[in-house]
Amino acid sequence: MEFKSEIATLDVESPATTGTIDLNQETERIYLSAPDVGPQEKQFLYAAVESNWIAPIGPELTRFEDELATVSGRKFCVGLSNATAGLQLALLAAGVGPGDVVLTSSLTFVASTNSIHHVGATPHFIDSELSSWNIDPGLLETTIEAMAAYGKLPAAVVTVDLYGQCADYQAIEEICARYGVPLIEDSAEALGASHRGRPAGSFGQSSVFSFNGNKIITASGGGALVTDDEYVAQRVLHLATQAREDAPHYEHNEPGYNFRLSNLLAAFGRGQLQTLPERVARRRQLNTMYRELFADVPGVGFMPEAEGNLSTFWLTTLTLDPAVAPVTATELRLKLEAHNIESRPVWKPMHLQPAYKSQPATLNGVSDALFQNGICLPSGSGITDSDFERVAGAISAALGVRV
Numbered sequence: 001m002e003f004k005s006e007i008a009t010l011d012v013e014s015p016a017t018t019g020t021i022d023l024n025q026e027t028e029r030i031y032l033s034a035p036d037v038g039p040q041e042k043q044f045l046y047a048a049v050e051s052n053w054i055a056p057i058g059p060e061l062t063r064f065e066d067e068l069a070t071v072s073g074r075k076f077c078v079g080l081s082n083a084t085a086g087l088q089l090a091l092l093a094a095g096v097g098p099g100d101v102v103l104t105s106s107l108t109f110v111a112s113t114n115s116i117h118h119v120g121a122t123p124h125f126i127d128s129e130l131s132s133w134n135i136d137p138g139l140l141e142t143t144i145e146a147m148a149a150y151g152k153l154p155a156a157v158v159t160v161d162l163y164g165q166c167a168d169y170q171a172i173e174e175i176c177a178r179y180g181v182p183l184i185e186d187s188a189e190a191l192g193a194s195h196r197g198r199p200a201g202s203f204g205q206s207s208v209f210s211f212n213g214n215k216i217i218t219a220s221g222g223g224a225l226v227t228d229d230e231y232v233a234q235r236v237l238h239l240a241t242q243a244r245e246d247a248p249h250y251e252h253n254e255p256g257y258n259f260r261l262s263n264l265l266a267a268f269g270r271g272q273l274q275t276l277p278e279r280v281a282r283r284r285q286l287n288t289m290y291r292e293l294f295a296d297v298p299g300v301g302f303m304p305e306a307e308g309n310l311s312t313f314w315l316t317t318l319t320l321d322p323a324v325a326p327v328t329a330t331e332l333r334l335k336l337e338a339h340n341i342e343s344r345p346v347w348k349p350m351h352l353q354p355a356y357k358s359q360p361a362t363l364n365g366v367s368d369a370l371f372q373n374g375i376c377l378p379s380g381s382g383i384t385d386s387d388f389e390r391v392a393g394a395i396s397a398a399l400g401v402r403v
């Protein structure tokens with residue numbers, strides 16, 4: 001799914017912050033999750049430019065990595081060009097390759113699955129549980145049991161922390177440990193979330209964050225892998241730097257990748273990271289405001305926050321029961337679009353994608369229904385109260401309710 005982050009402006013002096021009166025407010029587009037840039041980012045970026053570390057590596061990258069390791073409660077962090085690259089390297093470091101099967105969530109952005117494909121493995125999709133919309137631990141367990149019974153365990157499990165909410169790691173970590181299957185956490189949407197007191201990014205062998213323009217924090221593009229396993233960290237760093245050996249000349253024993261994050265982007269990311277708690281708080285506040293206004297409308301439901309979870313609510317997502325709700329999800333989306341407000345269907349599950357629909361899957365119908373009836377609403381931490389009022393007004397009109 002393409003978020004319009006490439007169009008969303010990086011100019012911090014939007015009319016909302018300069019105090020200019022916008023006579024044509026309705027024409028200003030409200031995005032799902034536009035970059036939210038404060039003054040510190042510019043300072044960090046200029047300082048990095050001044051220092052002349054205009055290279056993929058440099059002191060800002062090291063600092064950003066240290067800070068991300070701290071935020072996620074991990075020992076090691078490797079800054080990477082994006083989260084998709086991070087997932088691919090996490091799989092390689094876990095020893096996954098051609099002929100292997102990797103169990104993964106069907107309800108996700110395609111990057112989680114593409115990375116499995118690009119290491120030559122077969123994705124096997126697992127459907128969602130209703131309580132968190134994340135990978136269903138019961139289906140995961142029965143699928144592993146069945147695979148164990150015919151003598152071929154999955155080479156890894158890739159979970160996704162959907163829309164900023166952690167999967168049920170209490171159950172999933174136990175299942176993976178019991179079968180000795182490495183667990184990789186796609187935490188691209190969940191920096192700043194937690195599950196039973198542990199931070200997103202702290203589960204399994206390694207976890208991946210994204211700093212794409214639409215995520216909780218951005219570096220314009222970028223990602224990171226965090227882990228407690230020193231071998232994994234070293235392996236990922238090695239592969240991300242063209243698998244260059246330690247020699248005065250250029251020595252390579254195997255093919256590698258050019259996947260490191262640049263020092264300049266890391267500096268920008270550090271500026272963003274300074275305000276992570278405020279960013280998460282604002283997304284959560286928007287979620288609460290949407291719920292307060294619309295949760296009681298017949299047929300309207302919100303993505304539940306499962307017990308023990310603190311979600312980033314990267315995107316606030318609601319469902320419209322077509323038998324009861326005044327509009328369908330498609331009708332609501334088109335009505336918001338008429339007011340120049342961006343919204344999107346919930347991710348189209350991977351088992352329905354033309355690229356992947358012939359791959360194995362263990363399904364229960366939950367992700368199909370969420371795709372049919374779910375819609376993601378503007379949720380960026382940069383959304384102002386007046387933006388929110390505009391969105392809320394448009395939703396109220398579409399639902400035929402007064403707020």
Ligand SMILES: *Cc1c(COP(=O)(O)O)cnc(C)c1O
Nearest residue numbers: 082083084109111188210212223
């Ligand atoms: C955004 C996203 C990714 C990919 O992140 P990039 O940094 O753009 O590669 C992976 N997984 C999920 C669930 C995402 O939302």
